[in-house]
Amino acid sequence: MVKFGTLTLPHVLTANEETSEVMNEKCLPGRSLPYRLYTAGLGKRFMVTGEVRSDIELTRDKIIRLADGVARVLDLELDSLATGEEWSALEEALRYQSTPTWTDDTSEAESAAGTPFTLLDASTDYFYFGHREKFNKLYLDVATVGSYGARTWEYSEGGSVWTEIVPDSDGTNGFAQDGTVVITPPSDWKQDTVNSITNKFWLRVKVASVTTAATVNQIKVNLVYNCLLLSPRFRRGVESPLKIPYELTFAQQENP
Numbered sequence: 240m241v242k243f244g245t246l247t248l249p250h251v252l253t254a255n256e257e258t259s260e261v262m263n264e265k266c267l268p269g270r271s272l273p274y275r276l277y278t279a280g281l282g283k284r285f286m287v288t289g290e291v292r293s294d295i296e297l298t299r300d301k302i303i304r305l306a307d308g309v310a311r312v313l314d315l316e317l318d319s320l321a322t323g324e325e326w327s328a329l330e331e332a333l334r335y336q337s338t339p340t341w342t343d344d345t346s347e348a349e350s351a352a353g354t355p356f357t358l359l360d361a362s363t364d365y366f367y368f369g370h371r372e373k374f375n376k377l378y379l380d381v382a383t384v385g386s387y388g389a390r391t392w393e394y395s396e397g398g399s400v401w402t403e404i405v406p407d408s409d410g411t412n413g414f415a416q417d418g419t420v421v422i423t424p425p426s427d428w429k430q431d432t433v434n435s436i437t438n439k440f441w442l443r444v445k446v447a448s449v450t451t452a453a454t455v456n457q458i459k460v461n462l463v464y465n466c467l468l469l470s471p472r473f474r475r476g477v478e479s480p481l482k483i484p485y486e487l488t489f490a491q492q493e494n495p
Contacts, residue, residue, distance in 0.1 A: 244311035313464040331369030355382035355454035369439035372491040376461035385414040385453025397429030414453040
């Protein structure tokens with residue numbers, strides 16, 4: 240079974256994964272190898288094929304509406320963390336302190352066996368979560384249970400413009416346990432630059448007060464996908480009008 244957002248795709252026959260890369264090459268004097276700049280396509284793409292076998296008009300219209308540019312969760316039921324999502328390592332994990340001091344905890348956040356790192360140590364701290372692709376869930380493996388006041392979450396609209404966002408749910412109970420923070424990706428969420436790190440979708444959090452600072456072992460994200468290419472083939476002649484083939488391509492679209 241394959242789900243994209245709230246729609247379960249009917250009668251899926253194949254679901255193939257591919258990872259493509261787009262890069263520019265430039266030869267530089269004194270270098271034996273060209274300089275390579277990866278510009279896009281670093282994420283995964285999935286091609287899903289299937290058939291519409293019943294309720295043709297209604298199902299066909301639902302499939303067509305998937306190619307509307309809205310990022311949604313693509314659930315291939317690959318089963319990660321026993322939830323069906325496909326989790327990825329968070330690309331950037333930064334703590335800002337008002338001194339000002341930046342602490343890069345990315346390496347530790349990516350490693351399940353790394354050293355626990357502090358999440359927020361004061362009410363003036365921010366913790367930044369950055370990834371090249373949009374995501375809708377943050378999974379935090381908490382090492383030391385935290386005790387905090389009210390949390391404020393914000394996302395970047397680009398150009399260092401931050402807007403508050405209220406999570407759909409917080410399975411960490413305020414960083415007091417292992418769990419998942421769930422958000423609905425905003426339509427105006429754009430890539431931005433934080434501490435000279437460019438081209439990331441950023442989410443940040445701060446707290447009103449700190450009684451006990453939480454430490455974290457690892458952070459993962461669940462990515463969201465866009466339906467980029469739709470080939471329903473509804474107008475093709477088929478052997479049976481009750482088995483109309485469709486093809487959908489899903490990708491982690493960069494900075495849509």
